[in-house]
Amino acid sequence: MTLAATDTALVASHDAILLDLDGVVYRGGDAVPGAVEALKAVDDARLAYLTNNANRPPSAVADHLRDLGLTVSEDDIVTSAQAIAGVMAHDLPAGATVLAIGGEGLRTALTERGLVPVDDRHAPNVAAVVQGYTPQLGWRDLAEAAYAIQSGLPWYASNTDLTIPTAEGIAPGNGALVHAVGLAVGREPVVAGKPYAPLFEETIERIAPDSPLMVGDRLDTDISGARQASIPSLFVLTGVNSLADVINATEEERPDYVGRDLSALHDVHPPVVIDGAGATCGSASAEISDGVVRVTKSGTSTETLRAVVGLGWAARAESAITVTVDATIGA
Template sequence: MNEIAVRTRPDGSEQRLSEVYDTALLDLDGVVYAGGAAIVHAVESLAAAREDGMRLAYVTNNAARTPETVAGHLTELGVPAEPQDVITSAQAVARLIADQLPAGSRVLVIGGEGLRVALHERGLVPVDSADDAPDAVAQGYGGPEMPWGRLAEASYAVARGVPWYASNTDLTIPSARGIAPGNGAAVEAVRIATGAEPQVAGKPLPPMHRETILRTGARRPLVVGDRLDTDIEGAYAGGVDSLLVLTGVTDAARLIAAEPRHRPTFVSEDLRGLLAVQPAVTGDFRCGGWTAVVRGDALALDGEGEPVDGLRALCAAAWTHAGEGVCGLDSEKALARLGF
């Protein structure tokens, strides 16, 4: 069993992460922006990481927009980016389909412009109806205004036996107003209607990792994300290190209860973690000025210091207690003390 499978504490680093890793593979929603607006500290942190020599690549399961559109949005936010810096699950699923079907195959598109463009890039022909004799169905996030009728078109084709592919199966997506249904929720609707199962390309599965490495050429990458079940699990599956930031879907309680494949290498409140040393957790679950302990059926903290150091200590105590399982200890009071 590899080291990541039995991780019992976050790692420490005496150097800034931007100096240790050559490329940051950054998720977008919940990490760089939410609902179109930059997340606090993101712009200045990424600029500083770039100055340290770290390459920034943006890896998103959101298949709705083209790389050109995403790069333009990032640049408007103050994060200069080129289309080649953006890797999407639309690109990953298009390559997956092209590897299995001949050039010129017709693909029923259920999603946004990003998916359509990615299919064109691979020599595939997008179509809009189940009656257009598609050779495959490609389903990706189409934005909050995607008509319900598009899911019906997918269902008609899939029920006829047409191969079905999904860019990703994230059930939720962060927005400026809260957590909204993601592509995985729409995939569930088609699954319920047809009883079929799609081939999935996006994080945490290998096609997305392959697409990312092919396009970035990263030699020592660091996956940076806000989701345990996509970003962190994808890093685990790819055998690379990861940094979890608490600006999106995952909160501190979910992190403490993480199963082994969802345990990140490093933990930070936000993208400033790229620029910081990572204090190590010592053998007695001490980090910074905090010491985590197990008292009865609950986690507790002694001491004081930076809240994120306390969280690192709690993770070490919880993950050690859980081993290869999931920690069931009560962490509410300990987290309240940290302000999480």
């Protein structure tokens, strides 16, 4: 696999941009530098915001994005809570009571799908357990989920991201908490969030794009999920995964495009030309020696990253070595 190329701005080839939020648009409460400006400059493509974070309802996410300076509606927000609620509404009887381990976003999504969320496993006629992220979750919540699952109830989870980027750093995500329950019960839940299909299906059904592009910072969720859904993807270096991670990724987790941040939507992505131990992309060039990729000539940030990634992928195709990136590249 090689990086895809464009001869015009990347955004010009797509009628919808599907954006992860944490690590792409914001970190915690603050916008990723340059993200708002880049999104405001998108003229002709529909913007949809896909988040595996099930904590907040779409109205709260939309308010957050408006506070950052973006113009959005609730319909532009698609959450893993909405996706898992849709799956559960399909699987369970209408009006079913479910033990909801999570935040307001999960409870709102369940209610909107005609399900009844409760926080007591002893409530009458509990039909299933669903687990989503909220910072307030504690040991007792996880234990209650485990006890209910062990009683034989079906188990659902909004997403399984092991980590979540915050303004202070990388913190445990819902996947870490789901894994803790899984260790106790010896089972795996039905999951809706990226990389699984339901979140993408919910989004595509809602906005019906002809040529969507997924933008994400996580290889195992955003990029892998887009690849499984046959949606091209742009990876940005503002969140969880690093440039070295991209170079050493399996083919199932490789993006079609790479960029420093969301400004890459407005860049041309020239082809990468490999020549032995060197690569060029636009005005940028890179070389590899002893498994280390170094930039020999900088171009735009997108050209430089493409030269580095393209050369790293070519080296791995030849010898399957682990490629490292010269520290001066800074990613």
